[in-house]
Amino acid sequence: MPATSRFLRACRSESVDRTPIWIMRQAGRYLPEYRALRERHSMLHLCRTPELACEVTMQPLRRFPLDAAILFSDLLIPIPALGCGFDIVEHRGPVLDRSVRSREDIDALKDPEDLRSLEFAFEAVRLVKAALAKEAPGTPLIGFTGAPFTVASYMIEGGPSRRFAETRKFMHRDPVGWDMLMGRLAALLSEYLVRQIDAGADAVQLFDSWVGVLSPGEYRRHVLEPTRRVIAAASARRVPVIHFGTMNGTLIEAMADAGGDVIGADWRMPLDTARRRCPGRAVQGNLDPIALFAPQEVLSRMIDDVIDQAGGLPGHIFNLGHGILPETPIENVRFLVEAVHDRTARDASKERG
Amino acid sequence: MPATSRFLRACRSESVDRTPIWIMRQAGRYLPEYRALRERHSMLHLCRTPELACEVTMQPLRRFPLDAAILFSDLLIPIPALGCGFDIVEHRGPVLDRSVRSREDIDALKDPEDLRSLEFAFEAVRLVKAALAKEAPGTPLIGFTGAPFTVASYMIEGGPSRRFAETRKFMHRDPVGWDMLMGRLAALLSEYLVRQIDAGADAVQLFDSWVGVLSPGEYRRHVLEPTRRVIAAASARRVPVIHFGTMNGTLIEAMADAGGDVIGADWRMPLDTARRRCPGRAVQGNLDPIALFAPQEVLSRMIDDVIDQAGGLPGHIFNLGHGILPETPIENVRFLVEAVHDRTARDASKERG
Numbered sequence: 001m002p003a004t005s006r007f008l009r010a011c012r013s014e015s016v017d018r019t020p021i022w023i024m025r026q027a028g029r030y031l032p033e034y035r036a037l038r039e040r041h042s043m044l045h046l047c048r049t050p051e052l053a054c055e056v057t058m059q060p061l062r063r064f065p066l067d068a069a070i071l072f073s074d075l076l077i078p079i080p081a082l083g084c085g086f087d088i089v090e091h092r093g094p095v096l097d098r099s100v101r102s103r104e105d106i107d108a109l110k111d112p113e114d115l116r117s118l119e120f121a122f123e124a125v126r127l128v129k130a131a132l133a134k135e136a137p138g139t140p141l142i143g144f145t146g147a148p149f150t151v152a153s154y155m156i157e158g159g160p161s162r163r164f165a166e167t168r169k170f171m172h173r174d175p176v177g178w179d180m181l182m183g184r185l186a187a188l189l190s191e192y193l194v195r196q197i198d199a200g201a202d203a204v205q206l207f208d209s210w211v212g213v214l215s216p217g218e219y220r221r222h223v224l225e226p227t228r229r230v231i232a233a234a235s236a237r238r239v240p241v242i243h244f245g246t247m248n249g250t251l252i253e254a255m256a257d258a259g260g261d262v263i264g265a266d267w268r269m270p271l272d273t274a275r276r277r278c279p280g281r282a283v284q285g286n287l288d289p290i291a292l293f294a295p296q297e298v299l300s301r302m303i304d305d306v307i308d309q310a311g312g313l314p315g316h317i318f319n320l321g322h323g324i325l326p327e328t329p330i331e332n333v334r335f336l337v338e339a340v341h342d343r344t345a346r347d348a349s350k351e352r353g
Numbered sequence: 354m355p356a357t358s359r360f361l362r363a364c365r366s367e368s369v370d371r372t373p374i375w376i377m378r379q380a381g382r383y384l385p386e387y388r389a390l391r392e393r394h395s396m397l398h399l400c401r402t403p404e405l406a407c408e409v410t411m412q413p414l415r416r417f418p419l420d421a422a423i424l425f426s427d428l429l430i431p432i433p434a435l436g437c438g439f440d441i442v443e444h445r446g447p448v449l450d451r452s453v454r455s456r457e458d459i460d461a462l463k464d465p466e467d468l469r470s471l472e473f474a475f476e477a478v479r480l481v482k483a484a485l486a487k488e489a490p491g492t493p494l495i496g497f498t499g500a501p502f503t504v505a506s507y508m509i510e511g512g513p514s515r516r517f518a519e520t521r522k523f524m525h526r527d528p529v530g531w532d533m534l535m536g537r538l539a540a541l542l543s544e545y546l547v548r549q550i551d552a553g554a555d556a557v558q559l560f561d562s563w564v565g566v567l568s569p570g571e572y573r574r575h576v577l578e579p580t581r582r583v584i585a586a587a588s589a590r591r592v593p594v595i596h597f598g599t600m601n602g603t604l605i606e607a608m609a610d611a612g613g614d615v616i617g618a619d620w621r622m623p624l625d626t627a628r629r630r631c632p633g634r635a636v637q638g639n640l641d642p643i644a645l646f647a648p649q650e651v652l653s654r655m656i657d658d659v660i661d662q663a664g665g666l667p668g669h670i671f672n673l674g675h676g677i678l679p680e681t682p683i684e685n686v687r688f689l690v691e692a693v694h695d696r697t698a699r700d701a702s703k704e705r706g
Contacts, residue, residue, distance in 0.1 A: 162515070163678075165643060165646075165678065168641070168643040169643055169646045169647070172643060172644065172646070172647035172651050172655075173646070173647055173648065173651075212600070212602075212621070213621070214621065215620055215621045215622075215623065215641065216621075216623060217623065217658065218641075247565070247600050247602070247621075248602070249565075249600070249601070249602020249603035249604075249621075250602035250621045250622050250623070250626065251602075251621070267568055268565070268566070268567065268568045268569075268600075268602075268603045268604070269568075269603050270568065270569060270570065270603070273603065288521070288568065288571075290518060290521040290522055290525060291525065293518075293522045293525070293526070294522070294525040294526055295526065298525050298526075302525075305570065325516075325518065
């Protein structure tokens with residue numbers, strides 16, 4: 001069974017010969033070849049130069065037998081299309097040129113004009129598809145975007161935040177203005193995803209990284225509908241959609257109601273719980289990224305726990321429960337990928353008798 | 354019905370004439386009289402000077418008809434008894450003199466010697482009890498401590514953290530060393546709570562503020578037992594124990610298994626869910642602190658939602674879902690306290706027919 005079928009079949013909860021695995025932020029700082037590129041180029045320059053984005057995307061595939069590639073990019077890449085410039089500041093994260101906190105700020109957002117300014121991202125998708133065909137035939141490419149809430153939170157806060165106080169104040173103070181902003185973002189992010197799919201992405205992931213600051217009631221009232229619009233736009237192109245959030249222990253059902261063939265769970269949501277609370281969906285996750293720092297006998301047990309909690313191969317995509325950490329030892333990443341494949345290949349052959 | 358019965362009866366899920374309310378960090382920066390004191394004294398000086406700690410504790414009681422006082426203090430106040438000094442740095446939080454990351458570091462911890470060095474805290478409890486008897490007769494005093502996990506996380510990280518990476522690495526790398534550290538903390542924090550009770554605290558709250566970074570499995574294996582020891586020590590003195598954590602959407606059952614007459618829910622855990630998942634316990638919470646920045650008609654609706662989700666008066670203590678924010682408008686705090694009392698007094702009289 002080629003890798004492509006394995007990942008895409010798992011997304012559709014179909015039978016597989018072993019559990020597919022990819023790793024959030026698999027193209028990143030834990031790789032020395034990535035750090036070498038970053039010495040010469042800024043993070044944003046890598047994202048915005050198709051050849052470099054392609055090179056970074058391919059780096060982990062050359063080291064590990066991963067079952068999917070994911071486009072190297074950043075959650076905020078599409079927002080300059082609305083006139084919101086930003087930079088990524090070392091040890092701090094994204095810093096926006098201005099923040100969006102009023103109706104006037106929303107009215108001042110630009111029309112994205114068919115995303116011409118984001119053409120570099122779609123070109124990167126095409127280059128990665130060609131590179132995969134040559135270097136790792138059959139490996140699917142995952143495109144991605146931030147979800148409307150998470151992207152809105154950066155635009156309102158003006159950068160990273162711990163409490164997302166301004167975001168939540170805005171939501172409660174002016175729910176109609178909030179809906180207008182979310183509507184603008186839903187339109188932009190839908191189109192951004194669809195264009196990645198049209199360029200060749202085989203699946204997409206929606207990152208609602210900070211949605212866990214909301215209660216289920218807040219999510220259903222203020223966030224579900226624009227999120228559903230983005231997922232529906234991608235689903236209409238008939239590619240699987242992975243819907244991922246963190247700290248979402250109380251709102252995973254509401255997130256599932258917004259859509260997604262696959263629900264991504266962070267490391268705090270046991271996969272058996274995720275399966276029970278999201279019936280009919282595949283699940284993705286959810287090894288604690290910290291496990292990769294543990295001695296290999298501990299790591300091995302934690303990997304087995306995740307596979308056990310997933311309760312069988314169909315409908316499970318192995319991943320970490322959040323992005324891989326920059327200081328992660330590479331030998332443990334190799335150990336992880338091989339352990340998942342070996343263990344689940346044995347499980348699959350046992351099942352076949 | 355005097356306030357004392359109202360709060361303590363609610364902790365025991367007994368009938369009340371209205372829902373009691375207190376506010377996490379009710380003695381704090383949103384009060385101008387607190388900010389005035391802080392201009393002259395450091396946070397730690399306020400905590401460590403019984404007369405000043407008493408004065409700060411009493412400030413919110415003079416403004417609002419709150420149903421309980423809570424000792425003004427800090428989660429890290431007891432750790433110098435183990436030889437871990439710290440300072441509280443403006444806009445940054447606590448910074449420890451050293452971090453505890455190895456067996457050697459644990460061996461180097463001091464013996465707390467009957468908590469003589471923390472006598473200021475117990476003296477503050479006695480002064481507050483006397484002040485309450487005079488100024489707000491019948492109002493109970495809540496003592497508190499950080500839970501072993503949350504206190505350990507500061508000791509290991511050396512200060513505030515976002516990902517608690519060092520804490521979780523330690524836990525997985527050396528589970529036996531981890532258990533030793535948690536054992537030392539369970540002993541210290543139990544004694545610290547018991548001495549507050551002996552000095553006059555009528556109830557206690559255990560703050561496991563950062564426990565939500567753990568999965569249920571991690572909590573049960575590494576955290577439940579030392580937490581249970583602290584709660585059991587306080588319960589043995591026959592005062593109600595409130596057990597509070599945040600981001601605990603996946604592990605509230607495990608926290609309830611560690612104990613607590615009352616389970617404190619953050620704003621993301623609807624109280625009907627908390628009640629269902631923690632049968633037989635009272636619940637405390639859980640208005641989003643951000644709600645206090647909303648227009649009063651929105652705030653009013655959000656207060657009603659919390660009361661509705663609590664599903665009736667017995668066994669509900671109204672509170673925020675996390676500490677009150679420093680910029681909170683005072684007039685909305687007054688509105689909140691009055692709204693909770695008025696609405697639930699009407700509910701209670703309806704129930705009586």
